[in-house]
Amino acid sequence: MFEQLTQLAQQFGQDTVVKNDAIPNKKNEAVINEASTSIITGLQKMVADGDLSKLGGLFQGDNAKDASNPAVQQLTQQLTGNLSEKLGINSGTAASVASTLIPKIISALVGKAKDSGDSSFEISDIIAAVSGGGDNAGIMDAISKYGGQFGLDQNGDGKVDMSDAMDAVSKKSGGLGGMLGGLFGK
Structure with missing residues (x-):
């Protein structure tokens, strides 16, 4: 699932990251990888913390692209912090990148998981990934x-x-x- 998330991050990262003058070109790949990693670890943390209703809420209606959704907010905050702390990205730029990328990636992920004609993301794969496969x-x-x-x-x-x-x-x-x-x- 990480590869598919990375592909989505690369897809949506073109305008948000690659064409963003505030992010040095040498950090583009690291920012995109961090977005994927932050989503997986953030969803795993929700499961570990028992926030399963928050996770399930992502899959209801169009909640995944709603920036006010609690799960989207949590993932956005996590990515913002990681970009600032791990990659030294300015906090304002990090917040802008995260608030743009996370809803798009999560919405695409959920859309693919809900689409019976698209087997690139299966709900069982998502469950295995967020539960640590165990x-x-x-x-x-x-x-x-x-x-x-x-x-x-x-x-x-x-x-x-x-x-x-x-x-x-x-x-x-x-x-x-x-x-x-x-x-x-x-």
Whole structure:
């Protein structure tokens, strides 16, 4: 997933970074790589801190491109700090770059994850990347906690659990992948 994020950062970084006179050309690649890294580590931090509703909120409607979205704000602040601290970019320039790049990259990422015709980003890959590829229990806890709000309660019992997964498997919803897709609006 990091490679795909880097490609998105490069795509959106042309105007924001490469053509930006305030960023020395020798730092262009580092700024673009830092944007990708900051997004992954920021999303991982949300999972680790239990901010799963914030993460799930990115996948609802057009929230990913909304600069006032709490997750987008958190990722923008993280990138701003990293650009200033790690790369010595002026704080005003860093804030401008981050506030432009993060919503565009996150919106493209979410758009690709929600697009059933685009297999370049799969929701399962995003979950694996943000959960560190290991224990997905936190993500599954969030699905149980917030899944009813997203229509994942297959049997209408007021909770999302294994029986909902079994019901989903028996329907044309695509099993657990369909449930996860439902959570993220796919």
